[in-house]
Amino acid sequence: MGENGHPHFQTNSHILVNEFDYYEPTSVDEAIALLQQHGEHAQLIAGGTHLLVLMKMERELPKVLISLNKIPGLDSITVNADGSLTIGSRVNIRTLGEHPVIRTRYSGLAQACESFGSMQIEIMGTVGGNVCNGSPAADLVPPLLVFGAEVLLKGAFGERKVPLEKFLVKPGVTAIRSDEVMLGVILPPVPDGTVSAFHKMVRVVADLAKASLGLMLVRDGDRVADLHLAYGAVAPTVIRIPEAEAALIGKNFTPERAAEAAKIASERITPIDDVRSSAWYRRRVVSVMTQDALNALWEEAGRVHAQPLVTLPDGAKSAVAGTIVPQIKRGEQREIEFTVNGVKQRVRVSANDLLLNVLREKLQLTGTKYGCGVGECGACTVQLDGKAVFSCLTLAVEAAGRDVVTVEGMAKPDGTLHPLQEAFISQGAFQCGYCTPGMLMTLKALVEENPQPSEEDIRSYLKGNRCRCTGYYSIVRAVLAATGQPVPER
Numbered sequence: 193m194g195e196n197g198h199p200h201f202q203t204n205s206h207i208l209v210n211e212f213d214y215y216e217p218t219s220v221d222e223a224i225a226l227l228q229q230h231g232e233h234a235q236l237i238a239g240g241t242h243l244l245v246l247m248k249m250e251r252e253l254p255k256v257l258i259s260l261n262k263i264p265g266l267d268s269i270t271v272n273a274d275g276s277l278t279i280g281s282r283v284n285i286r287t288l289g290e291h292p293v294i295r296t297r298y299s300g301l302a303q304a305c306e307s308f309g310s311m312q313i314e315i316m317g318t319v320g321g322n323v324c325n326g327s328p329a330a331d332l333v334p335p336l337l338v339f340g341a342e343v344l345l346k347g348a349f350g351e352r353k354v355p356l357e358k359f360l361v362k363p364g365v366t367a368i369r370s371d372e373v374m375l376g377v378i379l380p381p382v383p384d385g386t387v388s389a390f391h392k393m394v395r396v397v398a399d400l401a402k403a404s405l406g407l408m409l410v411r412d413g414d415r416v417a418d419l420h421l422a423y424g425a426v427a428p429t430v431i432r433i434p435e436a437e438a439a440l441i442g443k444n445f446t447p448e449r450a451a452e453a454a455k456i457a458s459e460r461i462t463p464i465d466d467v468r469s470s471a472w473y474r475r476r477v478v479s480v481m482t483q484d485a486l487n488a489l490w491e492e493a494g495r496v497h498a499q500p501l502v503t504l505p506d507g508a509k510s511a512v513a514g515t516i517v518p519q520i521k522r523g524e525q526r527e528i529e530f531t532v533n534g535v536k537q538r539v540r541v542s543a544n545d546l547l548l549n550v551l552r553e554k555l556q557l558t559g560t561k562y563g564c565g566v567g568e569c570g571a572c573t574v575q576l577d578g579k580a581v582f583s584c585l586t587l588a589v590e591a592a593g594r595d596v597v598t599v600e601g602m603a604k605p606d607g608t609l610h611p612l613q614e615a616f617i618s619q620g621a622f623q624c625g626y627c628t629p630g631m632l633m634t635l636k637a638l639v640e641e642n643p644q645p646s647e648e649d650i651r652s653y654l655k656g657n658r659c660r661c662t663g664y665y666s667i668v669r670a671v672l673a674a675t676g677q678p679v680p681e682r
Contacts, residue, residue: 205248205565206584207549211522213256214543214589220266220346220373223258227371228348230256236373237587238266238282239318242325244585245566255522257543260320261590266375269293275381278344281320281374285332286311288319298379300388300406301335307392309399310656311634313567315579316586320374323359326366327400329425333360334406335390337430338420339379347372360429385410385417387493391485392424393477395468401425402469403477407485411493416440421453421482426461426474433460436482445490447483454482520589528592532557533601541588548572548583550591551598559599559629563658570657573630574598580637580653599629602636612636615674616667623661631657635671644675 217223227234235254237243238261246252260266266282269291277293288294289305308314308331322332323343333356342353348371356377359367368374382388392404404424410417419437424430439453463474520526520543529538532555539554551557551574563571565584572584575597602610612635615621622628631654638645638653645653650671654664673679 205245206546206562208244208247208544208546209250210247210253211542211544212254213522214259214520214587215256216259216262216519218262218264220263220375223260223263223373224346224348224371226256226258227373230258231370234258236260239284239316239321240587240590241313241317241567241582241585242321244587248565259590260373266320277379277381278376279319279379280376281318281323283319283376284315285317285319285322286314288332289314297382297386298335298339298388300338300390300408301332303390304331304335304392304406306652307331307390310567310570311653312570312573312580312582312656316581319377323356323377324366324368324374326360326362326364326429328363328427328429329400329404330430331390331392331401331404331424333430334404334422334424335388335408336377336379336406337422337432338388338406338408339382340420342378343368344375344378345369345372346375351375353378357432362428382408383410383418385412385493387411387489389485389489389492391481393481400468403463403474403481405478405481405485407489409486409489409493411445411490414444416443416445416490421457423457423461423478425468426463426478428462431461433457435460440486447487450486450490451483453486454479457482526589528589530591530593531595533597539588543587543589545588546584547574547576547586547588547591547596550588551583551596557598557600561626561629563627563630568656568658569627569630570634570654571627571630573633573657575633575637578637578640580634597633597636599632602632610636611674612639612670615670619666619670619673619679621662621666621670623659627657627659627661631659631667635667639671639675644677645671647672 215226233255235257237257237259260282266280268280269283270278271293285305285308289302295302322330337356341356343356343359345352347369354367361367388408390406393402401424403426406422408420419440421436422430422432436453436457439456440449458475458479461478463471465471525540525542527538527540539550551560560574560583561571563569567582567585572582573580574583577594602613612632634653634657642649647668650668669679
């Protein structure tokens with residue numbers, strides 16, 4: 193037996209060792225019934241970017257996985273009649289951050305969406321996962337907290353709403369009950385004159401926060417009408433600090449008062465020493481970050497008038513429509529059908545088969561590479577329904593009825609290379625080549641979404657693709673060349 197009583201001391205991040213039953217309910221009530229039936233042995237899964245990593249590392253060994261991905265309505269964003277916003281638990285981070293209401297009225301939340309470590313995680317990760325993980329470093333939670341979000345839950349005894357600050361219990365623990373499904377979060381309407389922001393201090397771009405800050409401020413002339421401050425990664429849960437807020441609320445704004453609020457915040461947090469930072473440094477960062485953020489947000493509040501509320505019911509469409517995949521029991525296999533590089537494929541898969549392994553081992557499409565296995569390097573990136581995803585964190589059964597493209601599918605049938613591939617060659621955008629397939633697939637998704645990306649767009653899209661051979665300059669040149677834009681001189 194290994195650590196914590198697990199049967200394998202040395203884990204292998206390329207596979208899921210433990211077997212489990214896999215269910216795909218088509219309604220919330222069915223999911224609740226399954227939770228009641230299987231109790232503590234069951235886990236819910238949607239994006240899977242957190243849970244599958246824990247399962248690979250054998251820190252979580254559920255006997256039952258219940259997918260929420262076939263339940264309609266959980267992936268929608270709804271503007272309610274009273275101006276509030278209901279965000280479904282299965283809305284992905286990318287969709288949330290691009291929604292017009294979020295960008296105009298809850299801009300701090302949009303900024304938090306952009307702070308995630310990779311584009312693939314933004315596309316795969318969900319609101320429900322980020323909130324229900326209970327991580328003190330969760331990026332969405334500080335802005336949700338300052339906006340007064342409520343968590344909407346449904347269980348065997350009906351629906352209930354829980355204020356987000358009461359939903360967070362301790363690291364990794366929330367107030368969700370064992371028979372409950374998170375339906376979404378509800379954001380109340382914001383007053384006119386509201387501005388907001390999100391700030392995050394990290395070691396590198398793709399990392400969890402050393403410290404983070406969500407702010408919401410309402411300006412009334414020279415007076416601070418209201419102020420909410422929420423801090424992540426500096427206490428057992430994301431917290432608001434009312435004493436710091438009180439230093440400014442109802443008073444004329446001055447840099448000195450902002451400094452006092454920052455000092456109070458740095459004294460009220462309870463940071464720890466860990467691999468990412470020291471408690472001392474976190475206190476210093478919170479003080480400086482709070483003061484700078486308050487001064488900047490106050491200036492913004494003086495320039496920006498409240499935007500009219502956008503009323504587009506712009507819900508994300510479900511990625512899968514009309515495809516029913518039967519449950520898969522431990523030790524069993526089921527045949528799934530999906531399209532790979534334009535060709536219909538039928539393969540038999542187990543519940544714990546990963547898309548990466550099916551592509552490489554059953555379909556012999558070895559262009560998609562093994563890398564870290566935990567969604568940090570990008571070498572395994574493929575397109576799933578046109579979106580860049582980590583195939584190492586995608587269950588093969590989730591691809592049923594969907595369209596997969598790998599690097600082998602980029603060239604035309606006659607062998608003509610994709611413009612990106614041609615540009616990678618002409619601009620010397622690869623070296624050893626191991627990470628190149630994942631980069632090409634990520635960039636293919638980018639140029640299909642944005643045919644004329646800027647250098648900033650390119651670098652942002654590639655933040656989840658690691659390469660130790662290059663500084664990315666030639667890769668940026670290649671994308672500009674492939675999209676017909678001016679290429680800077682070497």
